[in-house]
Amino acid sequence: MNVHTLRVAALCMAGHVTAAAAHAQTDYFNTDAGRPIRTEDAYAIERRAIELQVAPLRLERARGGAYRWGVEPEIAIGLLPRTQVEIGFPVEHTEGPRGTRTTALAGLEMSALYNFNHETRFPALAVVADLLIPAGPAGPDRYVPSFKAIATKTFPWARFHVNGQISLNRDAVNASVTSANAELSRWTAGVAVDKTLPLKSMLFTAELVASEPMTAGLAQRWDAAGGSRIQLSPRVAFDVGGGYRLRGDEQGWFFTTGAAVAIGFPWAPRR
Template identity: 30%
Template sequence: MPRPSLALGPVAALLLAATARAQTEYHDTDAGRPLRIEDATATARYALGVQLPPLRVEHTASGVTRLRAEPKLSYGVLPRTEVELRATLLYVPPSGQAPRRAGVAGIGVSALHALTIETPDHPALALAADVLLPVGSFASPLPVYSGKAMLTRTFRAARVHVNGALGTWNLSVPNPLVGCGPNQVAPPGTSCPFVPEPFIPDTPCDVAPMPDASDAAPSARLCGAPATASASTRQLALSRTRYGRRWFLGAAVDRAVAVHSVLLAADVYAESFERLYGRPDVGAEIGARHQVAPNVVLDAGIGRRVAGVNRATLVTLGATLTVAARPLVRAH
């Protein structure tokens, strides 16, 4: 065989393997694509997953809408091991007297390792670690850390996934001297204490829509300070950082329609922010993934947080492109 053919052999094998793997990509779920619950599998070795900015639209019970996009890159660096890089982009449309705002709310880095591959006798198990760095004008004041465990088990009727996570949250809150109590009058240029609603772990309070304590209509406020407050008042309101622990627990079921390359899924979950809210948020979602090309998957979902403080309706749309990539480190 001529040398060029020998050289192209391994490359062709890699491309064919990546293409065959990508043809079942719709079967592998990732967090937020479209449900919050994911399966216990990692990106294939030397495969590069490009998640085109998935759009998440959230309409809160207070009538405020927020848009979130999270472009993501995942790479199979080792067998059953992936690393991931993502950016969180937020947009809050105008509300009341508050202007529209947009910006970066953090850069995330994570790693996932599948401890086991599913067999007839054992489920698939995986562990993941994540850190969201305080990068961007809308980022939280401190890094946000999280660890997650995932389990996937296939039955005749459907697959079942269970996710559990422990982590941290942090945000800036008003100085206790700024504001008023139930029977006090707020000093000029300040506002009464507020209840931050709603709040997402990697979303700082300065971009979260919050009800205005002095007005029945909702408005976006900067950590308790009115949107029209002076720069000095805003700086004073940002004088204290509050933090605590967060836990998340959820389960999902999905069923593949292989002949149409479609995956149908539904989940339920609960999430709690200790020292921030008095009760956990409870939500449910339904969604679907569809393979439209060997390397392209589209997904869509809709969800509702039905209990807790952060009640809202959510819609998610996204696409994933999977391509073959070269090893980051060559073996000698």
């Protein structure tokens, strides 16, 4: 990893810590997969809203010293009440032995989230259908569909989230494939807790995630991560996070950062 990359990461973290508080905005409260952690909450974006995730980056360094980063620009649309659809374009960069480097599109990812209910005495529940489509030199060699179940429960002092995802394609796929969020897995299970500071429009979160790699013969993975998300303006939210692979192949640290810009349908009726 060169000095320039380290400086960019440091500037991102410094800007996040010193940013001024925004007022009366809640996008920072709606956590998404990979922003800044993999475990997400059970809520969709507002109806008729469009969210552009312009710079979601995940940088990894394995114990052997190899670096890998992925960036996945996404568009999320609140198409119906409690429903959002997303399309992402994951791009992967890897550094191999003897200075070899590869940057390529790693598929086309489409997903839809539906929130069943708001919280009462019971948690908010949601389901996500996801499809990774073969596209690009680093993409999978076949379609990879998966389903995720999400539960969110809020207490006066913290929120808790539980995610469970399973892939319907149990066969091994292209081992080089990864998205900006994480490597492909046969199954993934994660639990997260977050704490909000409403007066500062800021959220802090931490998670523990277990997963089984799609590639046969690789060890089960355990990742611990944490991060923060802040509302910089009425339409812009910024996040930064990091973690460490506690168990599994390619143990090492990872760093995430991203930003989202919220807009509305141009034809949405005025209230």
